[in-house]
Amino acid sequence: MRLFRTAALSALLLATAVPALPAQAATLNVSTAAQLKTALTNAKAGDTIKLADGTYSGNFKTTVSGSSSAPITLTGSSKAVLTASGGYGLHLNGASYWQVQGITVTGGQKGIMIDSATRVTIDGVTVHGLDMEGVHFRNSSSYGTIRNSTIYDTGNDGRGMGEGVYVGSAGGTSDKSDHVQILDNTIGPDVGGEAVDLKEGTTGGRVAGNSFDGRGLTGANYDDSWVDVKGNNYVIENNTGKNTTNNGYETHTQQSGWGCGTVFRNNHSDLTDATGPGRYAFNITNYNASSCKVTIDSSNTITGGRSLTNPGIPVG
Incomplete structure (x- = not known):
């Protein structure tokens, strides 16, 4: 009896001491639109979807997430082109912990849409030829990053819109697409709306090291600057801009208490060709030293134009 109990106990300890092994991460080589749709549906944490050069026609969507230690990667060269005829080129819908690298997205309504997803990184992509926005972080998509990317030729539906990078949603403050970083990108020319639009309800992001070319700004719907900040506590630094219809x-303040706390430093604005009535590098419409402070650091510079800031805004 004692030997039986010892053997049973040993078997139990062995069974509980060896956990099930996690699924092995895979590299999924893709060369057709059908294969890409299947890979986006079935990807697991840690997987890499590798696109061969070529054209992938359709709308591509995923709803699966990676993890903080094992993100899912979608990668290819700029010759791997997702081409849509309407809708979104690539839609990460509730799909957190993704890395999208190198590919081109063109055609359709919007290029890359990130909805309800955290820690999505867009790196080295090209986005162009769209009816509306290039890249949109929406529905509380927090801690996202777009970097080293090129966005141009957006807003082609004739409505005078089409931002390069759009963060949040207009008309309320429930969209908490917070802490989004927009780093080292080239945005423009022929971007119909602002290069970057930071909506009310969003907070704590950073826009740094970008090059903005506003040639093609329509001036419609108040789209007359490279960056429009309606969220709170952003840092805007080390950017360069040229060609704008009005301001840099x-x-x-679209909603009470918003559009405040932004710090602008070490940005260079070339307003040589600006034609609007403002022609300020920084047009701060809502400054209040106690309730809505905005900081314009003396490291910012301007060429041409009317003045570094609109009257009454301190610089220091």
Whole structure:
């Protein structure tokens, strides 16, 4: 009896001491649109979807997430082109912990849409030829990053819109697409709306090291600057801009208590060709030293234009 109990106990300890092994991460080599759709549906944490050069026609969507230690990667060269005829080129819908690298997205309504997803990184992509926005972080998609990417030729539906990078949603403050970083990108020319639009309800992001070319700004719907900040506590630094219909950077209060706390530093604005009535590097429409402070650091510079800031805004 004692030997039986010892053997049973040993078997139990062995069974509980060896956990099930996690699924092995895979590299999924893709060369057709059908294969890509299947890979986006079935990807697991840690997987890499590798696109061969070529054209992938359709709308591509995923709803699966990676993890903080094992993100899912979608990668290819700029010759791997997702081409849509409407809708979104690539839609990460609730799909957190993704890395999208190198590919081109063109055609359709919007290029890359990130909805309700955290820690999505867009790196080295090209986005162009769209009816509306290039890249949109929406529905509380927090801690996202777009970097080293090129966005141009957006807003082609004739409505005078089409931002390069759009963060949040207009008309309320429930979209908490917070802490989004927009780093070292080239945005423009022929971007119909602002290069970057930071909506009310969003907070704590950073826009740094970008090159903005506003040639093609329509001026419609107040789209008359490179960056429009309606969220709170952003840092806008080390950017360069040229060609704008009016101003370089603007802040606005669309909802009470928003559009405040932004710090602008070491940005260079070339307003040589600006034609609007403002022609300020920084048009701060909502400054209040106690309730809505905006900081314009003396490291910012301007060429041409009317003045570094609109009257009454301190610089220091």
